[in-house]
Amino acid sequence: MTRRVIAQGTFDILHPGHVHYLRDAAALGDELHVIVARRENVTHKRKPVLPDRQRRDMVDALASVTEAHLGHREDIFVPIERIRPDVIVLGHDQHHDADGIREALAARDIDCEVTRASAREPAHEDELLSTGRIIDRILAERGGGGDRNPGSDA
Numbered sequence: 001m002t003r004r005v006i007a008q009g010t011f012d013i014l015h016p017g018h019v020h021y022l023r024d025a026a027a028l029g030d031e032l033h034v035i036v037a038r039r040e041n042v043t044h045k046r047k048p049v050l051p052d053r054q055r056r057d058m059v060d061a062l063a064s065v066t067e068a069h070l071g072h073r074e075d076i077f078v079p080i081e082r083i084r085p086d087v088i089v090l091g092h093d094q095h096h097d098a099d100g101i102r103e104a105l106a107a108r109d110i111d112c113e114v115t116r117a118s119a120r121e122p123a124h125e126d127e128l129l130s131t132g133r134i135i136d137r138i139l140a141e142r143g144g145g146g147d148r149n150p151g152s153d154a
């Protein structure tokens, strides 16, 4: 039997922490399906910079990912009922409550484990393992309205 795993998140500007999470999740089964949060449903932090479809396409291109899916607009359990995973893997720092998800799955008669991935520690000094911190760096280094294309005469 094929063991299906679900991971999920916003994935706005990919970084090595995302790669670590998705590899961790993929190691728990045979197929990794990733649900990419819709912009309208990212309410607990700043909205993503990149469009929904572009974030889905980039995650879909990663070697550990079988298929990336844009999430449902209203009901996060709709994709889960369609994919029928054996395991849902939460990210190490995600605010979701594992017990709450287990109860909601049981109420829908979906037999599925809920577990949490490990964190990636920086592999070298200055490795940026957060989309928010990458954006802060861009704003600090390029946000002053200076020359965006140094070296170009255009």
Ligand SMILES: Cc1cc2nc3c(=O)[nH]c(=O)nc-3n(C[C@H](O)[C@H](O)[C@H](O)COP(=O)(O)O)c2cc1C
Binding pocket: 008, 009, 010, 011, 035, 036, 037, 038, 039, 041, 042, 043, 070, 071, 072, 073, 075, 076, 077, 078, 079, 088, 091, 094, 096, 101
């Ligand atoms: C089990 C599960 C299923 C989810 N399904 C959806 C979905 O169908 N549509 C959606 O927009 N977001 C979905 N989400 C994502 C949440 O809406 C939330 O925005 C996301 O977890 C953000 O994670 P991040 O802070 O790690 O980027 C799901 C989250 C979980 C835990």
Ligand SMILES: Nc1ncnc2c1ncn2[C@@H]1O[C@H](COP(=O)(O)OP(=O)(O)OP(=O)(O)O)[C@@H](O)[C@H]1O
Binding pocket: 008, 009, 010, 011, 012, 016, 017, 018, 020, 021, 045, 090, 091, 092, 093, 094, 117, 118, 119, 120, 121, 129, 130, 131, 132, 133
């Ligand atoms: N350093 C990391 N180690 C392991 N997992 C990570 C790391 N960074 C992000 N992830 C996981 O990747 C998934 C998607 O993360 P998300 O899109 O929220 O990125 P982020 O970089 O944490 O964003 P932000 O900096 O805006 O909070 C989440 O499950 C999160 O736990």
